[in-house]
Amino acid sequence: MRLTKFFITTLATLSLSLLGSFALPTISNNSETVARADDTGQNVSVDLILNKQVLLSIGSAYVQNQTTVNDIFAANESTAGATKGSLALEIQLASYVANHIWTAKQAGVFLSNFSQNGLTSDRAEQEISYFSSYYDYEASHFMLDMPTFESMLNEPIASDDQTQDFTIKRDIPINPAPLTMAITYKINDGTALPAETFKDIEATTDDQSKSFSKSITGADKQVYTDTDHMLIPKVPGYTANKSSVTFDESKVDASSGVQPVTVTYIKNSSTPVTPAPTPSTPATFQVYGKQKFYSYQNVDFKKSERVKKYAKKPSVYAPVFTVVKTTQSKAGTPRYQLSDGTYITAKSAYVGKLFLRKNVKTLYVTNPRGTWTHGTVMFYYPTQLLHHLNQGTKVTVTHLIKNGPVTRYMLADGTFITGNKSYVTTTKPKKVIHVKARDGRNLYSDVNLTHRLKHYRKGHIFTVKSWDYSHGHNLSVSGTKRYKVAGGYITGNPKLVKIVK
Numbered sequence: 022m023r024l025t026k027f028f029i030t031t032l033a034t035l036s037l038s039l040l041g042s043f044a045l046p047t048i049s050n051n052s053e054t055v056a057r058a059d060d061t062g063q064n065v066s067v068d069l070i071l072n073k074q075v076l077l078s079i080g081s082a083y084v085q086n087q088t089t090v091n092d093i094f095a096a097n098e099s100t101a102g103a104t105k106g107s108l109a110l111e112i113q114l115a116s117y118v119a120n121h122i123w124t125a126k127q128a129g130v131f132l133s134n135f136s137q138n139g140l141t142s143d144r145a146e147q148e149i150s151y152f153s154s155y156y157d158y159e160a161s162h163f164m165l166d167m168p169t170f171e172s173m174l175n176e177p178i179a180s181d182d183q184t185q186d187f188t189i190k191r192d193i194p195i196n197p198a199p200l201t202m203a204i205t206y207k208i209n210d211g212t213a214l215p216a217e218t219f220k221d222i223e224a225t226t227d228d229q230s231k232s233f234s235k236s237i238t239g240a241d242k243q244v245y246t247d248t249d250h251m252l253i254p255k256v257p258g259y260t261a262n263k264s265s266v267t268f269d270e271s272k273v274d275a276s277s278g279v280q281p282v283t284v285t286y287i288k289n290s291s292t293p294v295t296p297a298p299t300p301s302t303p304a305t306f307q308v309y310g311k312q313k314f315y316s317y318q319n320v321d322f323k324k325s326e327r328v329k330k331y332a333k334k335p336s337v338y339a340p341v342f343t344v345v346k347t348t349q350s351k352a353g354t355p356r357y358q359l360s361d362g363t364y365i366t367a368k369s370a371y372v373g374k375l376f377l378r379k380n381v382k383t384l385y386v387t388n389p390r391g392t393w394t395h396g397t398v399m400f401y402y403p404t405q406l407l408h409h410l411n412q413g414t415k416v417t418v419t420h421l422i423k424n425g426p427v428t429r430y431m432l433a434d435g436t437f438i439t440g441n442k443s444y445v446t447t448t449k450p451k452k453v454i455h456v457k458a459r460d461g462r463n464l465y466s467d468v469n470l471t472h473r474l475k476h477y478r479k480g481h482i483f484t485v486k487s488w489d490y491s492h493g494h495n496l497s498v499s500g501t502k503r504y505k506v507a508g509g510y511i512t513g514n515p516k517l518v519k520i521v522k
Contacts, residue, residue: 065178066188067093069112071163076193077108089390090191091174107132109174112193116165120198120238123251124223131249164240168307169194172341175390176494198238200268201279204252207232208259208286218254236279239268242305244425248397259286306426307375308357309339309442313499314371316363321350328363330497336442337388338493338500341375376428377440377447380421384430384438384445386414389489389505392444394436395429407436412487413450453485456504456511456518464509468493474509482521483511 067090069077079097094108114132117123123131173191206224208214213230224233237252239245246265247253253261262285273280313333318326331340346358347367355367365372386392394408410416416438420431428440439445458481466472469491477483483506490500502513512518 064186065093066186068188068190070190070192071195077112079108088178089175090178090189093178094174109170112170113165113167116163116195117251119163121223121235122237122239122245124221127222127251163195164198164238164243166194166196168341196240196243198240198243200239200241200270200273202237202239202266202268203277203279203281204235204237204266205232205281205283206234206253206286207283208256208288210288214286215256218256222252222254237266241268241270243268253284256286259288261286305343305345305360307341307343308372309336309341309375310334310371311339311373312371314366316359316365318363320348320356320358320364321352322364322366332497332499334496334500335490335502336446337444338490339443340496341443342372373442374426375442376426377430377442377445378421378423378428379447381418381430381447383449384416384418384447385449386410386412386416386444387446387450388412388444389487389493392439394432394434394438396436410438413452415449451520453488453504453520455482455484455521457482457521459517459519462511462517464506464511466509468503468505468510470503470510470512483507483518488513 065088067077067079068075069079079093091109094106098107111132114123114128118125118128170193173194178189204224206214206219211231214226214233216226216230219226219230219233222235224235226233235252237245244265244267245252248264252266253263263282266282269280310331311333313331315322315330316328317323318328334340342357342365343360344357345360348356348358348364350356356364357367357372358364389412391409391411391414394410396407416430417433418430419433421440422429422431422437429437430440431437458477458479460479462477462479462481462483463470463473464475464477466474468489483504485504485506487505489503489505489510491503492498492500503510504513504518
């Protein structure tokens with residue numbers, strides 16, 4: 022949608038010194054500052070950067086303690102009367118179009134339909150025109166790293182050192198998508214495919230519609246699941262043998278340099294046909310840090326080859342790594358090779374799998390910002406966000422669903438929740454409603470306790486709303502527990518405050 026009706030005043034083009042002279046479309050936002058009645062700080066604007074160029078500029082909004090990029094997005098969307106999540110969805114769809122997985126028309130219509138009030142046909146055409154700008158983007162293509170993107174959106178904006186309004190710049194996390202997949206569509210009995218259906222997805226044919234072909238790009242081991250039938254369209258009376266495709270470098274044809282994939286439509290019988298599962302390849306997986314440790318340049322760890330230090334953090338802020346290979350040192354010590362080429366220990370005392378994998382009956386939300394339930398197991402952010410669950414919420418689980426290393430849990434109401442340990446746990450957290458100051462205590466505006474607001478005498482009782490940790494996203498500093506109370510934050514140190522009933 023690009024929020025063109027509200028945000029866009031110009032469609033600028035930027036010259037990129039990439040492959041050719043492709044001009045990247047830019048979104049500019051001249052909406053009014055989103056103000057608050059209790060403004061006492063600064064306003065922040067957000068520039069999102071793609072390949073060193075500003076892709077998206079978001080108008081300023083008031084920043085306070087724990088304000089995130091997502092909050093700035095939401096404030097602007099609210100002011101514009103737009104659906105929450107529109108801006109993030111636009112970036113995700115641009116990635117699909119750049120890799121030819123979706124067409125510009127599909128993305129434009131989808132984003133228009135996602136709009137709060139819908140858009141006119143003229144506006145929909147503008148969206149299609151906008152997404153068309155990405156179709157010939159060939160800077161090795163780019164595929165949005167969605168988990169990292171969501172983490173970036175939810176990371177608090179550091180404003181402690183700011184005395185005036187300011188702008189932050191955030192790089193849109195992308196992965197290279199160098200593999201080309203050549204998809205052939207056909208019907209198993211030789212019947213012609215419906216030409217218009219496949220022309221709509223911009224597939225081509227040269228044999229009287231007996232088969233169509235389309236090329237898309239992606240990264241090795243990337244899986245695209247086509248829930249919305251944008252890549253694998255429905256054919257009346259037939260069922261496709263695939264509902265997803267997996268990029269696999271090992272299956273690239275040496276002569277053509279592309280990975281061939283065939284989607285075969287099988288005629289429906291009186292008994293519904295279940296699509297055959299798509300062959301899978303060994304997948305990457307994610308782990309999180311449990312203790313203090315370092316990453317290293319090589320598999321045999323040397324102090325002189327340390328790359329980065331990671332502090333021990335609570336699970337909600339623990340460092341997360343994408344593992345591409347399990348290996349071992351010369352001495353036989355287990356190691357993980359990471360997506361950035363560095364190595365970390367694979368010992369279970371130091372790292373653990375990011376997703377819960379056991380059957381449980383109950384989960385508890387632990388993330389300070391809570392989490393969401395979703396309508397399906399695919400978690401298509403943000404189109405399927407259903408209900409927000411606050412920190413401390415208890416949910417009843419009925420089923421565990423595994424999709425490779427990723428897990429979801431079905432709840433009693435039929436919705437789904439993540440199995441990510443950064444958001445949920447199987448251990449019931451201790452419920453704290455009130456704490457009493459053991460001596461004089463200060464109230465602060467921020468979780469790092471740097472901006473004092475008020476002093477309270479010994480014995481004062483605070484009502485606790487939630488808990489958090491200092492230095493949450495600073496991976497080199499361990500965090501300390503804090504309690505969020507009316508007006509700000511106080512220490513969570515049991516030596517300084519006593520839990521009372």
